[in-house]
Amino acid sequence: MKAVTSGEMSSIDRKTIDELSVPGEILMNNAGKYVADYILSETDYGSFLVFCGKGNNGGDGFAAAYYLWARSKKVKVVLTSSPSEISSTSGTFYKMCLASGIDMVDVDALSIVDIDTDNVLIVDSVFGTGFKGVPHGSALRAIELMNSSKCPVLAVDLPSGLESDGAVKHNSIVKALWTVTIGLPKISLVTYPGKNYTGRLEIADIGFPSFLLNSSVFKTELIDSVFAKSVLESSLSGNADIHKGDRGHCAIIGGFPSMEGAGLLCANGMFSAGIGLVTLFTPEESRRIIAGRIPELMTFSIDSSSMKDFTEYVKCRKIRHLVIGPGMGRSEGSQKIFNYVIEHLESMDLKSVVIDGDGLYYYSKIFRNKKTGTGCSIILTPHLFEASRFFEGEALDEISKDRYSYAVELSRITRTLVLLKGPCSICTDGERVLVNTSGNSGMATAGSGDVLSGIISSMMCRYTENELHALASAVFVHGLAGDLAYDKFSFDCFSSGSISEHTGAAIKKILNG
Numbered sequence: 001m002k003a004v005t006s007g008e009m010s011s012i013d014r015k016t017i018d019e020l021s022v023p024g025e026i027l028m029n030n031a032g033k034y035v036a037d038y039i040l041s042e043t044d045y046g047s048f049l050v051f052c053g054k055g056n057n058g059g060d061g062f063a064a065a066y067y068l069w070a071r072s073k074k075v076k077v078v079l080t081s082s083p084s085e086i087s088s089t090s091g092t093f094y095k096m097c098l099a100s101g102i103d104m105v106d107v108d109a110l111s112i113v114d115i116d117t118d119n120v121l122i123v124d125s126v127f128g129t130g131f132k133g134v135p136h137g138s139a140l141r142a143i144e145l146m147n148s149s150k151c152p153v154l155a156v157d158l159p160s161g162l163e164s165d166g167a168v169k170h171n172s173i174v175k176a177l178w179t180v181t182i183g184l185p186k187i188s189l190v191t192y193p194g195k196n197y198t199g200r201l202e203i204a205d206i207g208f209p210s211f212l213l214n215s216s217v218f219k220t221e222l223i224d225s226v227f228a229k230s231v232l233e234s235s236l237s238g239n240a241d242i243h244k245g246d247r248g249h250c251a252i253i254g255g256f257p258s259m260e261g262a263g264l265l266c267a268n269g270m271f272s273a274g275i276g277l278v279t280l281f282t283p284e285e286s287r288r289i290i291a292g293r294i295p296e297l298m299t300f301s302i303d304s305s306s307m308k309d310f311t312e313y314v315k316c317r318k319i320r321h322l323v324i325g326p327g328m329g330r331s332e333g334s335q336k337i338f339n340y341v342i343e344h345l346e347s348m349d350l351k352s353v354v355i356d357g358d359g360l361y362y363y364s365k366i367f368r369n370k371k372t373g374t375g376c377s378i379i380l381t382p383h384l385f386e387a388s389r390f391f392e393g394e395a396l397d398e399i400s401k402d403r404y405s406y407a408v409e410l411s412r413i414t415r416t417l418v419l420l421k422g423p424c425s426i427c428t429d430g431e432r433v434l435v436n437t438s439g440n441s442g443m444a445t446a447g448s449g450d451v452l453s454g455i456i457s458s459m460m461c462r463y464t465e466n467e468l469h470a471l472a473s474a475v476f477v478h479g480l481a482g483d484l485a486y487d488k489f490s491f492d493c494f495s496s497g498s499i500s501e502h503t504g505a506a507i508k509k510i511l512n513g
Helices: 006-018 024-042 056-070 088-099 137-148 225-235 260-272 284-290 307-316 332-343 358-369 384-388 396-401 403-414 448-462 467-489 496-501 503-511
Strands: 047-052 074-079 103-106 120-125 153-156 178-182 200-204 220-223 249-253 277-282 298-301 321-324 352-355 377-380 417-420 426-428 433-436
Touching (some): 006 024, 024 056, 024 120, 024 178, 024 200, 047 137, 056 074, 056 088, 220 225, 220 467, 225 448, 225 467, 249 332, 249 448, 260 448, 260 496, 277 284, 284 298, 321 448, 352 448, 358 384, 358 403, 377 403, 377 448, 377 467, 396 403, 403 417, 403 426, 426 467, 448 467, 448 496, 496 503
Parallel strands (some): 047 120, 074 103, 153 178, 249 277, 249 321, 352 377, 377 417
C-alpha cells in the first residue's frame, strides 16, 4: 500500500472530482458514513461530541455526525468557526445537521466542565490533510479541550494539528485512540513521531479509483507481508540440486576484543535467513573466543597489517557480500581496517557492503571524500544518533522530529541505500521510500541491530533483482521475527538471540500468507 504526502492526496482528490466528474459531496458523504459505520462497528459509545472545522475535514465530521444521529445516537457538534466560514461542500452537511436538529455549540462557549465524560466518544474533524503550521485561535482551543477531556478521541483523516508529510515540530496535536484516514495513509500516520498521535489506523475506502491510489508517481510504500512475500518467493530457491555455495557466502568484519558477541549475533542473523556460508574476520584474540561457538561459522584472523590477506581470501572464496562494523570498536587499528576496505571495494569485487555499528562512526568521517562508481552497493543502517553524525550542525532532536525527510536526505548526500532504524524503520534510495510495519518495543535490546545486519546481507546475497526491495524485506522479516518472539514470551522481555531463533518461522509465516 502507498503512503502519501498532503500534495499527493490532494492530487488524487482533485483528479477524482475534476477529471472523473465525481462530485465532492459524494466523496464527503462516503467519508462521513464510513467514519460513522466504523465507530458503530468497533465501539459501543452512546454519545458523541463531534468537533468540526470550516474546511473539508469539518465536512467529513458533519456527515459523520448526521449518520450517527440517523442511527439514534446522541450527538453534539462543536463548531470551531462561524457558519459563514464553512466551505461550500462542507456547508451541505452542516445544513443537514442543522435541519436534523443536532445540537450545535461554538467551541469558545464550551469549557472542559461542559464535556460529559460518561460513555462519550469525541470525533476530531478540525484539520485534515491540508493542515500546515501551528494551530491557533479557536482551533487550538478545540485541540486543547479534546486532549484535556477524559474522553477517547477518534480522528478523521489525521489528528488535528498533525501535518501529513512526516514532520512534527510542535505538540499542539490531538492524541487519538483511533484514526480513520481517507483513501490512503498519510506519511505522518505511519512514521514516527506522528504515529505517537495516531492510535489504531483504519483506511477508509470512499470511492477513489484504484489506479489513482496505486500510481507509480507516489514514491512511498508500506512494507507489509504481501510486499515481503513477493520478494521472498523470488529469492528462495526451491531447486533440490543445490549446494551451499549456490546459497552465497557472506563475510563479517567485527566482534573485536570485548565485543565478540556482536559478530556472533550477526552471523546467526545470516544463517537464520538462509545463507550458505559465513566467514567472520576478527583479531586473533577474539577469533580464539569465537571459533566453535557457532559450529557452522568459519573464522579468519585479521589486523591492520594483514589486509592484503583479507583481500585475497575474499577474492579466492568469491565472497560478494560483507557486513562491517558490528563490535569493531574505535581503535586506531579498527579505523585502518575500515578505511582499507572502503578504499578497496572495487578490487575485491564486492557487490554489497552493509555498514553498521562502529563502521557508521568511521564512515561518517570519510563519506564526502569517497570515490563513486565502484559497482558495490553500500547500505547504511543507522539509528537516530548514528544518523546525526552525518549532518553537520543538525541536532539529534531536529532529526527525530522529521525522520522521514532526514532518511531521504541521508541517502542523497551519501549516495547509499539507507535504513533509518527504529519503530517503523525507513528504507530509502533517496527517491523511493519504504516504511516498515512489523516489529515491537521488545526489539530495543542489545544486539538486535547486529542480527538485522546479518539478515540484510543474507537477503542482499539471495535477492539481486532490486536491492532496495531486498533491504526492505529483510527489515520486515526481522520485525516479524521479533513479533513472534514477543508473542512467545507475552511481553517485551526477550533477547536479540530470540529474534534470530524466530527468523525461519517468520519467513515461513510470510510465505504461507
